[in-house]
Amino acid sequence: MNITALSVITSAYKRCNRLSPGETLSADDAASAFDVLAEFVDELSSDAAMCFLSPLTSAAQFGHITLGAGAWAAIAPGSEIVSATADNVPLDPITMQQFNELYQPTSTGAPTVWAQDGLSTVYLWPVPTGQTIKLMTRDTVTQFADQTTSYSVPDGWKAALSAGLAVRIAPNIMGKVPAELERRARSALDAVRRYEPAIVDVHTFNESRQTYPSRLF
Numbered sequence: 001m002n003i004t005a006l007s008v009i010t011s012a013y014k015r016c017n018r019l020s021p022g023e024t025l026s027a028d029d030a031a032s033a034f035d036v037l038a039e040f041v042d043e044l045s046s047d048a049a050m051c052f053l054s055p056l057t058s059a060a061q062f063g064h065i066t067l068g069a070g071a072w073a074a075i076a077p078g079s080e081i082v083s084a085t086a087d088n089v090p091l092d093p094i095t096m097q098q099f100n101e102l103y104q105p106t107s108t109g110a111p112t113v114w115a116q117d118g119l120s121t122v123y124l125w126p127v128p129t130g131q132t133i134k135l136m137t138r139d140t141v142t143q144f145a146d147q148t149t150s151y152s153v154p155d156g157w158k159a160a161l162s163a164g165l166a167v168r169i170a171p172n173i174m175g176k177v178p179a180e181l182e183r184r185a186r187s188a189l190d191a192v193r194r195y196e197p198a199i200v201d202v203h204t205f206n207e208s209r210q211t212y213p214s215r216l217f
Contacts, residue, residue: 005144009033011162058134065122077120082136086111156192163188
């Protein structure tokens, strides 16, 4: 689902019974809570499943891609690539082992597959000769840019953020932290922190359960 900092702050104020349905949060209250939320998100940012953006970056490409340089400077080396297209045609991901075993790795043309070396290089095959390559990446958020930018979060994280924020702002707006509010915050955070990825080793996994993928070409 998508959230904004303001939606989380508004939810937190409602949890503290300081905002009625249809009532608009004041700019001062929103700004004050935004500072508290920034610290809270920074505390949670080490959890990669917490909050992320999925930007699209595209450019006419000759040769392989170097992240963090040239037309791809906006993508930090090591960023997770979710999907790739060449002239809007989806490319299939392969492992570095599979790329290494290509019979003619220098063949040129419209790419059909891509492989990331784990840091800054994205190898394309066939090697592009000016096709428009578009990468969708996932960037973990360490802070909200502002109150209105939309971010993607897995299910449960909006509730966890608003509940945790409510506990942090309660002393200032309620004079105390009610036990029920604290209990709900702990429950919401525990629920999302139990997340376990279905695939731990994403570099060597394939559908046939082989430790190493077979050669493609």
